[in-house]
Amino acid sequence: MAAKDTPLFPRVALLGIGLIGSSLSHAMRRHGLAGEIAIQTRRSETLEKARELNLGDHYTSDPAAAVEDADLVIFCVPVGANKAVAELVGPALKPGATVTDVGSCKRVVINDIGPFLPDGVHLVPAHPVAGTEYSGPESGFAELFEGRWAILTPEPDTDADAIEKVAEFWRRVGSDVEIMDADHHDQVLAITSHLPHLIAYTIVDTATELGGDLQKEVIKFSASGFRDFTRIAASDPVMWRDVFLNNREAVLDILGRFTEDLTALRRAIRRGDGDMLHDTFARTRDVRRGVIDAKQA
Numbered sequence: 001m002a003a004k005d006t007p008l009f010p011r012v013a014l015l016g017i018g019l020i021g022s023s024l025s026h027a028m029r030r031h032g033l034a035g036e037i038a039i040q041t042r043r044s045e046t047l048e049k050a051r052e053l054n055l056g057d058h059y060t061s062d063p064a065a066a067v068e069d070a071d072l073v074i075f076c077v078p079v080g081a082n083k084a085v086a087e088l089v090g091p092a093l094k095p096g097a098t099v100t101d102v103g104s105c106k107r108v109v110i111n112d113i114g115p116f117l118p119d120g121v122h123l124v125p126a127h128p129v130a131g132t133e134y135s136g137p138e139s140g141f142a143e144l145f146e147g148r149w150a151i152l153t154p155e156p157d158t159d160a161d162a163i164e165k166v167a168e169f170w171r172r173v174g175s176d177v178e179i180m181d182a183d184h185h186d187q188v189l190a191i192t193s194h195l196p197h198l199i200a201y202t203i204v205d206t207a208t209e210l211g212g213d214l215q216k217e218v219i220k221f222s223a224s225g226f227r228d229f230t231r232i233a234a235s236d237p238v239m240w241r242d243v244f245l246n247n248r249e250a251v252l253d254i255l256g257r258f259t260e261d262l263t264a265l266r267r268a269i270r271r272g273d274g275d276m277l278h279d280t281f282a283r284t285r286d287v288r289r290g291v292i293d294a295k296q297a
Contacts, residue, residue, distance in 0.1 A: 008169055009072040010035040015063055015085055016076035017041045017050045018236070019131060020102045022140025024074065025055040027173040030142045040066035050137045064092040072169070075101035075113065080242035083112035090116035098122045098162045104189060104239075106153040106182035108246040114155075122162035125182065127151045127189070128175060133234040146174030147295060153182040190250035195258060197240055198251070200232035 012034040014021045021039075028034045039056035040063050041047050051059050060066050067073045067089045075082055082101065093099070099117060101109050109125045117123055130148040132139065150170035154163050167177045180188075203226070207218050218226070244251055268276040 006032075007035040008033045008165065008172065011038065011070045012036070012072045012074065013038040013040065013066045013070035014056070014074050014076055015040050015066060015089070016078075016081075017046060017055060017137045018076060018135050018239075019139045019144075020128065021074070021076035022050070022053070022055055022137040023142065023144040024076070024102075024140075024173070025050075026140055026142035027145060031172050033169060033172055034072075038066045038070060046137060053137055055137060055140075063088045067092050067097075069094055071097055072166075073097060073099045075099070075103070075109075078236075078239045078242040079103040079105050079108055079112075079246050080238075082109060083116075086113040086116040090118060093118060093121045095120040096122075098124060098166060100124045100126045100166050102126060102128055104193060104243045105247040106151075106185045110153070110155060110182055122159045123154070124158060124163050124166040125153045126166060126170065127153070127185065128170070129189075129193070130175075131235070133231050135236040135239075143174070145170070148175050150175035150177050151185055152177060152179045153185050154179070155182075186247050186250045187253075190247060190254040194243055194247060194251050195254050197232055197235065198244065198255070199258075200229040201240070203229045204233040 012028065014025060014037065017025070017039050025037055025039070028037060036058065037056040038058040038060070039047070039050050040060050041050065042061055044061065047059050047061060050056060058066070063085050070093075073089065073093065075085065077085055079101075082103070095118070099113065099121060100123070101113070103109050103125070104127060106125050106127060110123065113125075114123050128145050128148060128150045130144050132144075150167075152163065152167060152170075163179070167179070170177050207215060207226075210218060222230070265277070265280065267273075268280075
């Protein structure tokens with residue numbers, strides 16, 4: 001393990017430079033985690049914005065050029081783009097390099113990136129459970145990961161030193177680290193993150209279908225609940241499209257359970273069953289207290 005006063009990784013490549021990638025750049029700069037940072041993105045205007053913000057030391061639109069001689073490669077692209085990018089960078093990765101990512105689905109990362117990595121290159125998938133509704137390189141900030149979870153989902157035969165080094169990377173940017181099976185991660189996140197986003201998108205989209213005057217009043221008199229839904233629903237549509245397509249089985253399972261519970265609440269409202277409503281709402285208050293106690297509020 002590198003000493004605190006020396007870079008943890010001499011050269012880091014960021015493939016993609018949106019909210020998470022730019023926040024990692026800021027955090028790596030602040031904590032001295034990288035000797036050099038190479039930034040790759042396919043859009044020239046995004047690359048120029050990253051250059052203006054001084055997020056890296058090297059800039060390119062070529063993924064293979066970005067990972068040349070990199071000790072750590074971080075996939076920060078939408079999960080649907082991982083396979084195509086991995087196919088491009090695989091031959092350019094140096095022996096001993098570690099590859100990780102920041103995606104919200106983990107089994108698909110292993111399936112899409114793993115086959116293109118040469119022997120001697122280590123894959124340690126990661127999911128920083130942090131974010132905002134903003135996107136683009138200008139939206140990043142170093143504190144994004146502080147006090148948040150970073151979940152690592154390596155396969156059982158992954159090199160232990162590589163896992164520990166990626167875990168140390170996340171600890172040094174302020175995260176608490178948990179190691180979890182990839183399939184279990186996808187089930188957990190389907191309920192804690194993916195379903196809430198799906199509900200938010202649906203509720204806000206329902207509001208857009210209202211008549212003109214009613215829609216204006218909904219926006220004008222938005223209470224805190226609807227405001228919170230609009231914040232979540234303002235998240236990157238490309239990223240979330242890929243999340244739902246690539247974690248569909250877990251999402252559909254949780255969505256089925258949610259639909260059954262929603263039907264039960266609908267029935268209670270129709271029948272005037274106040275006891276059932278009260279019991280449900282009391283249980284959910286306990287969950288909120290648990291979130292606060294876990295310092296995830």
